[in-house]
Amino acid sequence: MQGITAIAARMAQLRELVEPAPTPTVASGSASGSTTTATAFADTLARAVATYQVPGAAPATTVDTSPSSVRRINGDMLPNGLAAHQNGRVPDAALTPVGDTGHRLWQPAAQQLTRLIDDARAQGVTIGITDSYRTYDTQVDLVRRKGLYSQGGLAATPGTSDHGWGLAVDLRLDDRAQAWMRANADRYGFAEDTPREPWHWAYQT
Numbered sequence: 584m585q586g587i588t589a590i591a592a593r594m595a596q597l598r599e600l601v602e603p604a605p606t607p608t609v610a611s612g613s614a615s616g617s618t619t620t621a622t623a624f625a626d627t628l629a630r631a632v633a634t635y636q637v638p639g640a641a642p643a644t645t646v647d648t649s650p651s652s653v654r655r656i657n658g659d660m661l662p663n664g665l666a667a668h669q670n671g672r673v674p675d676a677a678l679t680p681v682g683d684t685g686h687r688l689w690q691p692a693a694q695q696l697t698r699l700i701d702d703a704r705a706q707g708v709t710i711g712i713t714d715s716y717r718t719y720d721t722q723v724d725l726v727r728r729k730g731l732y733s734q735g736g737l738a739a740t741p742g743t744s745d746h747g748w749g750l751a752v753d754l755r756l757d758d759r760a761q762a763w764m765r766a767n768a769d770r771y772g773f774a775e776d777t778p779r780e781p782w783h784w785a786y787q788t
Contacts, residue, residue, distance in 0.1 A: 671719025
């Protein structure tokens with residue numbers, strides 16, 4: 584009952600806020616008075632709506648829309664820069680080449696992987712890429728050829744792969760390169776996150 588009473592009281596306050604003032608007297612044939620009143624009424628209503636808060640509700644919070652913030656889409660935690668797209672259907676404009684490898688990833692992931700490869704090369708370590716962003720159709724074809732991971736194969740269910748977001752790569756690594764990745768990849772945001780696939784590394788947003 585207290586909640587209902589509070590709402591009723593607040594609605595009464597709102598009615599007072601939006602009660603239109605008497606229309607000013609204007610010269611015959613002029614519509615400026617009614618227009619002014621309507622504008623004032625609209626402004627008052629907008630202010631009332633903007634400041635109204637349901638009693639007991641938490642204060643409104645600012646939504647973080649920066650590229651580094653993430654949202655959960657179909658079970659995946661995704662950066663806002665990807666959340667507007669679909670797995671396997673990320674537009675070309677959102678993808679960036681990884682150095683001169685001929686492979687592409689979501690822009691921040693591509694930039695970090697390019698740095699990683701260059702830094703490894705400077706230390707005498709060669710890191711190659713065998714696969715990167717996969718379209719939805721490519722994911723379907725991979726299931727046909729290699730089977731579902733959940734059934735002992737090597738392919739994720741189409742539409743769920745990190746590759747379909749441009750966040751994962753399959754790397755060509757010798758023993759030295761694998762050891763280098765395990766010691767250093769996290770500094771660039773990459774992690775080895777798929778059992779049975781030591782070549783699979785995903786960018787952690």
